[in-house]
Amino acid sequence: MSKKKIVVTGGAGFIGGNFVQYMVDKYPDYDIYNLDLLTYAGDLTKHKQIENNDNYHFIKADISDRETIFSVFEKENFDYVVHFAAESHVDRSITDPEIFIKTNVLGTQILLDAAKHIHVSKFLHVSTDEVYGELDFDPTVFFTEDTPIQPNSPYSASKASSDLLVRAYHETYGLPINITRCSNNYGPYHFPEKLIPLTISRVLNDESVPVYGKGENIRDWLHVYDHCSAIDLVLHKGADGEVYNVGGHNEKTNLEVVKTILGALNKPESLIKFVEDRLGHDKRYAIDPTKLENLGWKPTYNFETGIAQTIQWYLDNKEWWEQIISGEYKEYFEKQYSLK
Ligand code: NAD
Numbered sequence: 001m002s003k004k005k006i007v008v009t010g011g012a013g014f015i016g017g018n019f020v021q022y023m024v025d026k027y028p029d030y031d032i033y034n035l036d037l038l039t040y041a042g043d044l045t046k047h048k049q050i051e052n053n054d055n056y057h058f059i060k061a062d063i064s065d066r067e068t069i070f071s072v073f074e075k076e077n078f079d080y081v082v083h084f085a086a087e088s089h090v091d092r093s094i095t096d097p098e099i100f101i102k103t104n105v106l107g108t109q110i111l112l113d114a115a116k117h118i119h120v121s122k123f124l125h126v127s128t129d130e131v132y133g134e135l136d137f138d139p140t141v142f143f144t145e146d147t148p149i150q151p152n153s154p155y156s157a158s159k160a161s162s163d164l165l166v167r168a169y170h171e172t173y174g175l176p177i178n179i180t181r182c183s184n185n186y187g188p189y190h191f192p193e194k195l196i197p198l199t200i201s202r203v204l205n206d207e208s209v210p211v212y213g214k215g216e217n218i219r220d221w222l223h224v225y226d227h228c229s230a231i232d233l234v235l236h237k238g239a240d241g242e243v244y245n246v247g248g249h250n251e252k253t254n255l256e257v258v259k260t261i262l263g264a265l266n267k268p269e270s271l272i273k274f275v276e277d278r279l280g281h282d283k284r285y286a287i288d289p290t291k292l293e294n295l296g297w298k299p300t301y302n303f304e305t306g307i308a309q310t311i312q313w314y315l316d317n318k319e320w321w322e323q324i325i326s327g328e329y330k331e332y333f334e335k336q337y338s339l340k
Helices: 014-026 066-076 090-095 098-117 154-173 195-204 224-237 254-264 290-295 303-316 318-325 328-336
Strands: 004-009 030-036 056-060 080-083 122-128 177-182 184-186 209-212 218-223 243-246 251-253 272-275
Touching (some): 004 066, 014 030, 014 224, 066 098, 080 098, 080 224, 090 154, 098 122, 098 154, 122 154, 154 177, 184 303, 195 209, 195 254, 195 303, 195 318, 209 254, 218 224, 218 254, 218 303, 224 290, 251 254, 254 272, 254 303, 303 318
Parallel strands (some): 004 030, 004 080, 030 056, 177 243, 209 272
């Protein structure tokens, strides 16, 4: 039997990068293709340990470039597509929405066309709980797969649009698909513009940590390794056409997260700097993962252990994030939070 070929788009980013490593290690009998444009959010240094493995391959390509994507798909004839590639930062989508539409909407449509063209066995679209909009602070209410799609930011609107296209290709053309909608991830190789790595990297340099509004917004945090195992399960066992929510019941306010990190690193709370709230800032996200649990998934990390290991990872891998925050990113950061 020939080896299964899996193309992972966005495999040089945070979650896709962890997923590529997970798959290369777990399935030596699969060929894993990391297809990525290497935007500001992607880098291959994270794959040093696997780059010489026989079952790892890298393809530099833009998912919104139809000709290139079709020629790659025709040449490689993939069995599965696991689609992570996206513009992923809400703040950037508020200042410059256009690239979000190009990559997240048009890029997804081109991948769907290419996947249909070569008759893949599954197209797994990695999405976010943000497509459901926001919840209020009632702790008994969660997003389920039946919650209406009501995105509030340009980012979540672009992801919701791509989700609907994936659904439409299933309904119209019978393309075998799954959609996963996950809560906020944290863990190794998280790009330092996002709350947890931003806080860790700033605090380690004794720099102020910007917190939007009063820091009361609630996010449901999941360790990236638990997200990887969820996607693996849905890829192999997900029922055709189904959506699965992924979350670990770890709700925290942004302020709680920042204070946890300050406490773990023995740094004073005076480093917290409250800044003007994000436009349209969703109050609360919280996932009901029952459907995925019924398929056989269970998260293995609790937040306390996961965050402690993540902080340790950032201490052990300073060269990775220091190189990022010293470049173009520094300018972006100062402008974004009006810190200059
Ligand atoms: P990321 O920004 O860290 O990585 C995105 C990757 O996509 C980068 O490697 C980038 O180079 C690549 N990319 C961007 N545009 C591309 C293009 N045109 N062609 C090819 N590659 C391109 O993102 P992430 O946080 O790892 O998120 C990955 C996916 O998971 C996204 O689809 C996101 O919506 C979804 N998601 C993220 C979270 C989270 O907490 N980060 C939660 C739920 C879902």
